[in-house]
Amino acid sequence: MKHQRYNIDKYLQQYPGLAKWVQTCAACGARGYRPDLPENIYPHPNVGAQHLRRMFEPLELDDRGLCEQCRVHLKDQTSPTAKNPFES
Numbered sequence: 001m002k003h004q005r006y007n008i009d010k011y012l013q014q015y016p017g018l019a020k021w022v023q024t025c026a027a028c029g030a031r032g033y034r035p036d037l038p039e040n041i042y043p044h045p046n047v048g049a050q051h052l053r054r055m056f057e058p059l060e061l062d063d064r065g066l067c068e069q070c071r072v073h074l075k076d077q078t079s080p081t082a083k084n085p086f087e088s
């Protein structure tokens with residue numbers, strides 16, 4: 001089930017403590033929660049982390065901010081100075 005992006009953004013704005021556990025891929029813009037998301041996020045025990053798990057898929061980014069898909073896709077064409085064309 002897909003949630004409306006507007007609502008998700010609003011939710012994250014409301015809870016910056018949760019927003020920091022959500023990350024965005026620098027290339028494709030995919031959003032997800034950090035795989036090391038804890039069970040409880042202070043000061044939103046329980047429900048906060050549950051909400052994130054419900055709204056997002058786990059998303060792991062490498063040190064360039066790329067998700068696994070983009071890492072594979074861009075593997076052969078990355079250079080240190082290359083600017084990602086999808087970035088806004």
Ligand SMILES: [Zn+2]
Pocket residue numbers: 025026027028029030066067068069070071
């Ligand atoms: Zn990506």
